[in-house]
Amino acid sequence: MANIAAKRIKREFKEVMKSEEVADGTLKLELVNNSWTELKGQIAGPSETPYEGGKFILEIKVPETYPFNPPKIRFLTRIWHPNVSSVTGAICLDILKDQWAAALTLRTVLLSIQALLSAAEPNDPQDAVVAKQYRENIELFHLTAQHWTNVYAGGPNVILDFVQKVQMLTDMGVDENQARVALSTFDWELERATEQLFS
Amino acid sequence: MxxxxxxxxxxxxxxxxxxxxxxxxxxxxxxxxxxxxxxxxxxxxxxxxxxxxxxxxxxxxxxxxxxxxxxxxxxxxxxxxxxxxxxxxxxxxxxxxxxxxxxxDCEYNPKRLMPCEAGCGLVIPKDELAEHNCVRELRVLIASQQGKLTDYQQELTEQRLIINEHKRELALLKEFMRAMRVSNPAMRALADQMEREEVVRWASSLARARVTRWGGMISTPDDVLQVMMIKRSLSESGCPSHIIDDLMENCHERRWPPGLSSLETRQNNRRLYEKYVCKRVPGKQAVLVLQCDNTHVDEHMMVEPGLVMIFAHGIE
The missing domain is CATH 3.30.40.10 (Zinc/RING finger domain, C3HC4 (zinc finger))
Known part of the structure; x- marks a missing residue:
């Protein structure tokens, strides 16, 4: 790995560790290997959002050309958000693409991702299905996002109705995650979800 | 960075x-x-x-x-x-x-140049000193110089060929001029000048000689034994052919200028000897006193195109 990238990441790692966000538990960062090329981050769901109370884990890959190119970051924790793929965890955020600037750091990038959870951009979606629900039925979107946060990120709000619907499908032999994706996609209408799953 | x-x-x-x-x-x-x-x-x-x-x-x-x-x-x-x-x-x-x-000039710089103290005299980065092998490095050096030497030799051979070519051409031209000078006065002047310059060039290629004992001068040398030997030596040193016979004639006192022509005049003019600019006749106890080198000398002490003085000893 290029010397400059390793040097920067080491320094940024320390910066994150000393930050108040780590002290108050909003951010976490750990190394995956000793070569400073891969890290694991964790952000807390912001308050007054459906993600509140959840802990979201991020995969951070540092390219050899860092900081001239942005780090590659995606959600490892599944999340229901217009700018994050519900399938792969890929994030649509301008600073991770063409708006990357060399002076940005792991800390500022993690905080930007956290801010993205508070302020979705449904007009520049990574996941069209989620974005459509966000635009057309914001209350249902909130509940779905809360449910996903509860199931995958350890959030506190159990949406009983959704849990039961998922249970019904899993009782029919459907994989739990597939059942949840289908139901979320079809606005929790059991019939349409079932139709799609068994067609 | x-x-x-x-x-x-x-x-x-x-x-x-x-x-x-x-x-x-x-x-x-x-x-x-x-x-x-x-x-x-x-x-x-x-x-x-x-x-x-x-x-x-x-x-x-x-x-x-x-x-x-x-x-x-x-x-x-x-x-x-x-x-x-x-x-x-x-x-x-x-x-x-x-x-x-x-x-x-940080002395801890691992790349700082250091002379090898084992005797090969090469200068090498400090961190390569431990791995350094004088014999191996010198062999590499010899090999590269051998290569250069071969190149130079080849070049030298080529140059020699070219020079020989030029010499042949020159000889032809001289021949041509000799034929021309008889009929054409301008050509005569030109040829004379070229001959004079040739003598000057030859004179300046010869080493200076110093006579330590003028008394060792042989004024009546033996033709066969001495004069022929001198002639060969002059010829080998590049003496222009148009003056060599005159010079050989001028080995003997009978052809010397008035100031040198008899024992008596020589005794009288002895102090003038030191004024002569003498040139070495390679390998011989003899000196050339060429006119072109001695324009400062009195007329009665000099003849055209110069003198040859043979000595028994005393030439440095």
Whole structure:
């Protein structure tokens, strides 16, 4: 790995560790290997959002050309958000693409991702299905996002109705995650979800 | 790329850190409007990818980058840093602005040139000294010089060929001129001049000789034994053919000028001998006193085209 990238990441790692966000538990960062090329981050769901109370884990890959190119970051924790793929965890955020600037750091990038959870951009979606629900039925979107946060990120709000619907499908032999994706996609209408799953 | 911050004594102000490499600014440049500063190498690399300020994304091109203000440069130059060769044992602590001059002759520099003390006399980087093998290195040197020598020899052979070619051509031209000079007075003057110049050239190619004992002069040399030997030697030294016979004639006192022609006149003019500019006849106890070398000598002591004096001994 290029010397400059390793040097920067080491320094940024320390910066994150000393930050108040780590002290108050909003951010976490750990190394995956000793070569400073891969890290694991964790952000807390912001308050007054459906993600509140959840802990979201991020995969951070540092390219050899860092900081001239942005780090590659995606959600490892599944999340229901217009700018994050519900399938792969890929994030649509301008600073991770063409708006990357060399002076940005792991800390500022993690905080930007956290801010993205508070302020979705449904007009520049990574996941069209989620974005459509966000635009057309914001209350249902909130509940779905809360449910996903509860199931995958350890959030506190159990949406009983959704849990039961998922249970019904899993009782029919459907994989739990597939059942949840289908139901979320079809606005929790059991019939349409079932139709799609068994067609 | 900037200097590693760990090399510096005490805290380094955040303003002196390059936002790209996170090291202490090295040869910094700043963006024109926002005045954000970066290492030259870092910002050049960034702008080649994206023409914006890496901090605030304002548009910036490479030609717009400016040197940073003197105050910033002064703050940087005052920072105290360890030497690049600290891992190799250098304990020096230097101001950043004197680091470069220190590095040039830091004795801990593993690449510093050192003479080999085992006797081969080669100069090699310090870290290669342990692996250094005089015989091997010298063999490499010999091989490369052998190669050069071969090249030179080849060139020499080619040059000789060319010279011989020229000599042949020259001889032909001379022949041609000899034929012409009889009928054409201008050609005669030209040919005479060329002959004079040839004599001068030959004279200047001969070594100076010093006569330590003028008394050893042989005024009536033996034709066969002495004169023929001298003639061969002169011919080998490149004596122009048009004067060689005259010169050989001038070995004998009967052809010498009035001032030398008898024992008596020689006795009288002995003190004038030291004025002669003498040239060595290679390998012989004899000197040439050529007219072209001795225009300063009295007329009664000189003849055309010069004298040959044979000695029993005493030539240096």
């Amino acid at each position: 900037g200097f590693d911050i760990k090399r510096f004594q005490g805290d380094v102000d955040e303003e002196l850190i390059c936002p790209i490499c996170s090291g202490v600014l090295e040869d910094p440049l700043q963006a024109p409007a926002c005045e954000h500063a970066f290492c030259r190498a870092c910002i050049t690399e960034w702008i080649s990818r994206q023409p914006t300020c890496p901090v605030d994304r304002q548009a910036v091109t490479a030609s717009q980058l400016r040197p940073v203000p003197r105050i910033l440069r002064n703050l940087l130059s005052r920072l105290c840093t360890s030497c690049d060769n600290a891992p190799h044992g250098c304990n020096a602590v230097l101001k950043l602005d004197s680091l470069a001059s220190h590095l040039v």
